[in-house]
Amino acid sequence: MPAKYHISTKPTPPRHKPIGKYGIVDWREDCSACHNCVKRECAYAVYDQERDRLKEREYADYLYDCRGCLCCVQGCTKGLLTWETNPAYEMLGDDVWTPDIISSTWFQAETGKIPVSGAGYPGPFRGPGFDSILTDMSEIVRPTRDGIHGREYISTQVDVGRKPLSLKFNPDGTLAEPYPPQVEIPLPVIFGILPWHKTSRNLGMAMLDAAKELGTFGLTDDVNLMHHEAAIPFLREGVHTDLTKKKWAAWADCHNVAELIREAKVSNPQLISMVSLPLGPDAPKRCIELSKLGVDVLHVFANWHGYVNTDKSKHITDAIREVHQSFVKQGNRDEVTIVAAGGIALAEHMAKTIICGADLVTVDVPIMIALECRICSRCRNGLTCPIDIEDTDHDYAVQRIVNLMGAWHNQVLEMMGAMGMREIRRLRGEVGRAMWFDDLENDCFGPVFGTRKVG
């Protein structure tokens, strides 16, 4: 058995104060200075910690640590304290990249740990996109396994490259055709090009170094970084680089992409070719064409909110299923590798995208969030970054990205453990391990309530 894949995480505190969800607001006038809130009521000494930070930074808006137990609010001698949601927290992100997702990603990048909490799930019953899918679990009858804390190994390794459906042999028993090049990566993730604008070389280097440490790859369109061991050069029209020593390269889809790939493979037959194209109504057809033209890997992307169209009527999960199904119908799904990109914000999104038919996913925006990005859109409007993300320290950035992936890896293990699956390769297209809310409504509520009015 190969050595167990392990991601080495270590606490990496944020450079800036994270924006916490809740805060205690007080009116200083009329305070009787009894100090009950500080000394008696706060079981976690949050006030003391805030005071220490106050000395250090001279302002007190660090609201990260309050656990919202309300003991101080309810115990205040004069009833002066109020507990409120931090308005700055509510302004984080948008409706897809929600404040909760951003905050959870910060936590994971800082600690490398799985977010764990008490009490039941506090969110809405169902939601759009990824939140319209539940994963399943296996109750009693299941393969022997011992999950994360035990003996048996749950593999998250995926193989990238063309896989022949059968092998052909010469009469002497040797392979008649060379086996196509393959890359094995221990995590079903590659890093993507960040969606909004060009990022600094500093950041690109950190991302690639993190990819190297994790044993995976990262796409880059910076010609100066394309030589990096973990880099997948992304070649837009007119961009050239030396591909003779690369394992994997990507091209933006264009009319002569097959020709460009053929040329590259002449000098490097071991090169894995990947073509990047948008998901949409034409994607399944184009994917099959590209596969016939000899493209090894298809990189299909939605927008950074995870939708194929601007009116958010079609989500990446549906679009990926179409591409996957079109290959399944042809009987050659195993030949190609499908990489999905767009809107993948949490570990659960990775698992759900794979269930919908992708082999692996591209992670982009979460890397920015790991480096404390607030999705504030200032950079997109040509304004300065409030956290100066381009100037992050290299080691800090690498560790934050590694921590985030460590947490994602463990969460995917949890989900697969619950499903009783030991191979993420077997999760691909395994819709039997997922439940769609619409199906549950039809199957379980249909007999009770009749026909559903709203979608």
Added chain:
Amino acid sequence: MARTLDANRPTIEDFEQTGVEMPPSRQVKPAPDRFKNTLGKYRVVRRTELCIKCGKCIEICPRGVHVKPHGYTDFLKPLDWKCTAQKCKDNGTYCVDLCPKGALHIELSPMYKALGDYRWTADLILSTWYMAETGQVPDGELNYECGASGGGFDRIRFKFPENVQRTDPSAISTAIPLNRRNDDRLKITIDIPVYGGGMSFGSVSPNAMIAKARAAMAWNTFSCTGEGGYPERLLPYREHMITQVATGLFGVREETIKWAPIVEFKYAQGAKPGLGGHLLGDKNTPAVAAMREAVPGTPLFSPFPFHSVYSVEDHKKHVDWIRHVNPRALISVKVSTPVDVDMVAVGSYYAGAHIIHLDGSYGGTGAAPDIAKKNIAMPIEYAIPKVHKFLQEEGIRDEVTLIASGGIRTAYDVAKAIALGADGAVIGTSEMVAMGCVRCGKCESGKGCARGIATTDPEMVAKMSLQWATQRIVNMLSAWREQWLDILSRFGMKDIKELRGRWDLLQHEDYQ
């Protein structure tokens, strides 16, 4: 403990003088908030510079928000948690409008906006507290029926008929039998269609655990040990305790199985289906470790699944084992809600279970990965009709008791679960909220719950007394029973068993 200046409201000290009575009574007694400042929906502000202390507000307020104790020249800070501003506006008793000097101002409390979540809204938390304090159904403007999750119970309503002869509430039964097999085992009937969920010694404080047991005894129902062993302090309540046998087998001994009238196998937990339990090291105090026969301070994992059960046949062997050890006990099988939950239920029945306990995916926990709570397995609302229908088709529906849990928060949720096809429900979070939980979700961090409910830290445990906690749960259950009586009465029913599987009485707001 803080003493409130509200003359009509007993203080916590008054309350504690009553001591621990045995057996516990189901009689409602006021059990006020144990904190000085009770949270409410509104914030009432008196502008002292305008107030002429005429006392008009005291006169008109039906809730006693405005208080000026005898002999005082000034008013107390308004008891704004009692305020029902909207109702007063409708009834013409709105103090803000009637104050001759315009000295009063009422607004939604900012804490009301921050409190709660989609499933447990601020209204549900505040109304549960109200019920736990008074034993009465809130008559103000708090929604005590459902939350705002946008699906499931929160979109299901009862279709109450208009022209039905209402039943006399005193003639209505809310009791349900738990043994429907007609075998030689105990014939247990509980007086209300709910019992308390398993919360282990270690995950909750001893006071919380015993309070749950006492309230269960008072209402002739059950509470459950959870998987952390059976503290001997629970022995006086043993006829109302379920012993849980979970995958870690922590604290499971022959005598703990023999003590129990019901033994529950926990195969999975709704909040973390397919994953084991996890008690963090900080909560594993010497007392907890002794009970669990483990080393103090180390994190304790319950594996998943039972390492001796990989098939229905293995499961039967397990059930047979317990049946031999305790020849009188009923067997309950607690499972989660995968897509084939109906098959699991039938398999459990044929292996000998008296009770099939389905734990839906939005259920509570002391600690679980967020990814599991949100994503794995189906909500209980879907599982109940699915399993009920399948058991009917198999012709075994009347031989097994189907109990639902996982996201059942209110009396109305229980009634809806029954109408969907369950016999009864298991509750957990509601009991915690009755004891003062604010759903901050930090049960797992450090030493545990800062409010002294889900903690084993002695200093924090001392924040909540046993008597108070017992009375809060007893009161809440009393208010719940009032609501069940009201629902049954409006349907002209005499027994809660008549409500089971009555899909025709339900409507879903998203369906035609």
